[in-house]
Amino acid sequence: MSYRVVTKRFLNEAKSICLFEIEAPLIARHAMAGQFVIFRLDEQGERVPVSVAGYDRDKGTVTVMVQAAGRTTKMLHTVEEGDIITDIVGPLGRATEMDGLKKVCVVGGGVGCAIAYPIAKEMHEKGIEVTFIGGFRSADIVILKEELAAVSDKLVICTDDGTYGVKGFTTNALQAEIEANIAEGKPQFDRVIAIGPDIMMKFLAEVTRPYGIKTIISLDPIMVDGTGMCGGCRVIVGGETKFACVDGPDFDAHLVDFDSLIKRAAFYKDEQDAADRHICRMTGGKRVNG
Numbered sequence: 319m320s321y322r323v324v325t326k327r328f329l330n331e332a333k334s335i336c337l338f339e340i341e342a343p344l345i346a347r348h349a350m351a352g353q354f355v356i357f358r359l360d361e362q363g364e365r366v367p368v369s370v371a372g373y374d375r376d377k378g379t380v381t382v383m384v385q386a387a388g389r390t391t392k393m394l395h396t397v398e399e400g401d402i403i404t405d406i407v408g409p410l411g412r413a414t415e416m417d418g419l420k421k422v423c424v425v426g427g428g429v430g431c432a433i434a435y436p437i438a439k440e441m442h443e444k445g446i447e448v449t450f451i452g453g454f455r456s457a458d459i460v461i462l463k464e465e466l467a468a469v470s471d472k473l474v475i476c477t478d479d480g481t482y483g484v485k486g487f488t489t490n491a492l493q494a495e496i497e498a499n500i501a502e503g504k505p506q507f508d509r510v511i512a513i514g515p516d517i518m519m520k521f522l523a524e525v526t527r528p529y530g531i532k533t534i535i536s537l538d539p540i541m542v543d544g545t546g547m548c549g550g551c552r553v554i555v556g557g558e559t560k561f562a563c564v565d566g567p568d569f570d571a572h573l574v575d576f577d578s579l580i581k582r583a584a585f586y587k588d589e590q591d592a593a594d595r596h597i598c599r600m601t602g603g604k605r606v607n608g
């Protein structure tokens with residue numbers, strides 16, 4: 319099976335997030351919003367999980383939107399249309415639950431908007447009222463403005479520095495939307511779905527907790543096999559150990575132990591940074607693993 323890149327497109331001025339549409343008919347046939355795939359760029363390459371940002375069952379393609387963050391994702395950004403990706407495994411994880419929902423607020427932080435987009439799209443297609451809040455540091459990294467507007471009944475984009483949309487954080491915007499529902503006598507959100515940096519999701523959970531609004535987050539911890547075998551993606555939820563790859567990636571935000579999650583992520587980030595700096599003297603600088 320070969321996975322050919324059919325479309326490549328940078329999504330923002332800063333060229334920090336890139337969309338890839340990839341031929342993968344078997345994955346496209348089964349993919350659902352909220353699931354993810356794991357790719358490898360070559361036989362010895364590290365395995366990198368990325369969320370499914372879209373799929374076309376007729377064309378047999380899946381779309382991913384990837385932020386250049388580590389060594390492999392930076393390498394992926396150099397892949398061009400027509401190039402082949404060695405391996406893609408998926409779809410993995412559970413699809414986002416939408417049954418019975420009527421009014422939802424979807425919150426994306428940075429590249430989290432790329433993951434939140436197919437969820438908002440599917441909800442919109444099912445007739446669920448969608449308010450979308452997208453948060454970015456600044457105007458040059460804002461993505462998917464038109465796409466998000468097309469699948470939302472209300473779209474709020476905020477930037478930390480106020481260079482685009484509303485100045486402020488997603489937490490402020492979510493609080494304002496919840497308060498507006500109360501003040502205007504409108505039905506409250508029956509769910510908030512948040513995807514973005516762990517720290518953002520932690521504080522969003524505290525915004526919704528006093529109102530009793532069920533809040534689901536999509537986690538993106540370190541993953542290796544993606545099948546529940548290695549334990550790399552473990553997370554504490556409601557006092558129990560869960561594996562994001564098979565039990566998630568969606569979890570109840572009010573039950574997630576964010577402090578242990580953030581601590582583990584920081585540990586692996588330090589390890590990854592050290593691995594990226596390492597130059598192997600056995601291979602003359604060529605990495606053989608990861």
Ligand code: FES
Nearest residue numbers: 542544546549563
């Ligand atoms: S990635 Fe190995 S258990 Fe989830």
